[in-house]
Every structure is written in C-alpha cells, then in structure tokens.
Amino acid sequence: MRNIRLVIEYAGKRYCGWQTQTRNTKTPSIQHTIEKILCKVLREKVKLFGAGRTDAGVHAKGQTANFYTSVRILPEKLQRSLNALLPCDITILTVEEVPLFFHSRFQAKSKHYRYTILNRTYRSSFMADTAYLYPFSLDTKRMQQEAGSLVGTHDFRSFQASNKKGKEAVRTIRRLEVSREGDLVYIDIEADGFLYNMVRNIAGTLIEVGRHKFPKRSVKRILKAKDRRSAGPTAPAHGLCLVKVKY
Secondary structure (H helix, E strand, O other): OEEEEEEEEEOOOOOOEOOOOOOOOOOOOHHHHHHHHHHHHHOOOOOOEEOOOOEOOOEEEEEEEEEEEOOOOOHHHHHHHHHHHOOOOEEEEEEEEEOOOOOOOOOOOEEEEEEEEEOOOOOOOOOOOOOEEOOOOOOHHHHHHHHHHHOEEEEOHHHOOHHHOOOOOEEEEEEEEEEEEOOEEEEEEEEOOOOOOHHHHHHHHHHHHHOOOOOOOHHHHHHHHOOHHHOOOOOOHHHEEEEEEEO
C-alpha cells in the first residue's frame, strides 16, 4: 500500500466547495471531481483526505490532500495524467509518495488564507472571480491595528457561523496582517485551524473597521462578546483563497 500526497490549485467558482456533498448532486465538489479522475487513471476506488474544507466559491493555491493506493505508478506520470484529464480550473501542482502515517488534515500545523479586496469604484475584468470589489475608502492602518486583538489563542465564537453554535470555538491565530498594494487590500491570516466562515467573518468585520463603522478597540470588544451578532457581515466567498498548508 502507498500513500500519495497531492498539492492542488483550483478556482472555486463552479464548485460547491472541497468536500463531496451527498445532498447536492447538481454542483460538483473539488474532492469528487479529482476522485473520479483518480479512479479512472488508477482503475481502483480512491478516497481523498483534504487538509481543509473550503466553502463554495472559495479558491486554493495550495490545498493538500492524500490518498492510499496499491497501484505502482510514478508520481510524475500520475501528475501528467491527472492534469490531462481534470478540468482546467483544477491543477495538480505536485505529487509525491509519503509515509503511510501521513494524513493531510490531522498532521497539518497551520493553514494560511488570504482575503483579497479590490478597493476601487470600478471592476476588474480579470479579478471578478477572485477579489471582492469594494468601492469605499478603507483605512488599512486602523484595520491592522484592530486585527492585532485577534492574534493568539482565543474563543472565536463571535466569528463563527451563527448556525454552528455549541461547537468548540478555541483557535490560535499565529499571524493576521492587513496590507495594501495599489488598489488591492490583502488580509492574510494563519492559524492552527478555522471555524466555519471564520476567515470571511473576520474579513467582513475588518472591512467595517476600515470604513470607521466600528469605533477604536471594537474588535477586542467583539472577541470578548462571544456573540456572532456583535461582529460584522460575512465577506463574499470569491475573495478568499487557501494559500498554503504547513506541516
């Protein structure tokens, strides 16, 4: 038996997210799409184990997944075969054999997500599906100052999806940076794990901070409230990308 690790890049627009949805048969998942091609290439049933479950419309530059197979095929040949058969919005960046004990999800140390905002009054023909067009001025300095309150180990219930109450909500954010490059504002966040919609809820809250809709030191207050209603709106999915999974 062999354990194979894939690093995957995908545009999430056409998909219901990473995970296969048993109730959603019309919109494909990233996982199911790759599994179908793997089964075709290897001629055996394969199950992918992903590092994280990206939501519908969310993208990835470095999603990691692994699977077990008894087929003897060179990694470079498998990569060529998969990329030849997969749709163009899913690309296998690397294929490598790893020890049998490796698991993409359980051995991940942290994940790095980036939320991209196109901060101008007119759209981009090239970034319409990968950046959130936000036409109002943003105070990125204040956004960065307020973001510092979230770094560390905290209960993030205020930034958890409202329909996920009652679940363990303690996570550790290792890095949270807000930066600007011309018209683009980036929110980079690295943590040991994320709650459902956590990154998009943090992004939506920081956008409100940048508009001065929240007073100074409000993010610290929101965090302590442990109440989703105290935070800002959920930012649209298409601005979010899983950049890298660290092991």
